[in-house]
Amino acid sequence: MRACCNILLSSLILSVIFLFHGVNCEDPYRFLTWKVTYGDIYPLGVKQEGILINGQFPGPQIDAVTNDNLIISVYNYLKEPLLISWNGLQHRRNSWQDGVFGTNCPILPERNFTYTIQVKDQIGSFFYFPSLGMQKAAGGFGGIRIWSRPKIPVPFPPPANDFTVLAGDWFKTDHRRLRRILENGGNLPFPDGLLINGRGWNGYTFTVDQGKTYRFRISNVGLSTSINFRIQGHKMKLVEVEGSHTVQNLYSSLDIHLGxxxxxxxxADQPVQDYYVVVSSRFTGRVLTTTAILHYSYSQKGVSGPVPPGPTIDIISSLYQARSIRWNLTASGPRPNPQGSYHYGMIKPSRTIVFANSAPIINGKQRYTVNSVSYVAPDTPLKLADYFNIPGVFYVGGIQSYPPGGNAYLQTSVMGANFHEYVEIVFQNLENSVQSWHIDGYSFFVVGFGSGQWTQASRAGYNLRDTVARCTTQVYPRSWTAIYIALDNVGMWNIRSENWARQYLGQQLYLRVYTSSKSLRDEYPIPKNALLCGRASGRRTRPLKLR
Structure with missing residues (x-):
């Protein structure tokens, strides 16, 4: 009897251990080692010095599954400092890994740094890039694919293959020269061409089998130009935008704005032959075009006929397309519950912020601003200054929540916000060009597009039911775009123009999402391997008291 009771007790103990430990086992780790070097590249037929990762241009693809931990060791063999940023990865509780100068010290030449990133509760298509200076103009970018966990339903059958398309404008001018042009008060020249996966006209081939379906993940990795993407003779079914499953509308072409x-x-439902994959610039007086090849296996016939024309310079068709992109309310996201179970439109924002862009001359040089402030990088990353309580680096409230009017000025702009706030942000475009805005660490709901000046009456046109959640949005000329965002990610987060000249010359700021809590549930501690620079040099990290 006693033996039987001991067996039962042992079984009970094992069951409890499994319940509390077995089902909460640690998520998988993926280890990557990157060597970042210079190398000769010929993207437009002219020899250039490019930035390579493990000898590749573009850099290696990152593949992960929801909740995976990515351990990426980056060795900098350039002659200049380097940071890698992750466009669209949310870094839950972990802005220490964001890879922009507001949060991280650069990796100095001949040094290395290991990023530790968990793709927590994320799926979808993103990319990485070098964030310092104008290094993005030399390469160093690559695709990121985050796959759903095996038991989470995906709202379409598995495709026969999955292609990454990194497209965007390209300059033959060296990235250091581009940087000097900007620092001397000039504007970037018009791009020399467009690239698809690092290659020019007909330089890249996607091979398909007739009758099968393929997934194309398309990112605009350029510096200054919106693009239009299309495939000769084929329709495209939109299924995902930056981590959100969408209503599966068919499109003959798609506008993809910066970032x-x-x-x-x-x-592949057409006769067996080759077809053009086309990327062209959008909203430019002179239209740039480049192509890749969609090659049907066993095809003996190359591409033929004229390259399919893209849309004209008009804004209306692009705006109509943007409004047609909707959230798939019944599809699961990273978790098994439907995306539509989060009723974003039923939550009342506690605060409204209006960000207005402008392009003034300050001290005789071209600058770009948000709410009259042109961002100036401090000598110490903001996140470190905040952590070590270093005075004089920045102050919260360095930028106002509404356009103040008056003259533009230079300042390290940081806006304060409270953890768990639900905020309405309006991007007000006062200029005649299309803008593109990104928020690190977050996805947000793009609730409205409108022309002219935004007012409170503009809310009557908001989509409060099924607008898409994403991390980068366009703002049309002399127009506004409104978003709702739940500030559920503590940290120091970059809000920036994705036009890289504008970003470099001040069109960015940082949002300090703050809580007084020191719990690991809210924010991870400073990494043991954190690089310390500026006024943080030589300091020691404080141990975190667990709660």
């Missing part, structure tokens, strides 16, 4: 990523399904 944005789209995922489409394409069925």
């Amino acid at each position: 944005q990523s789209y995922s489409v399904l394409v069925t």
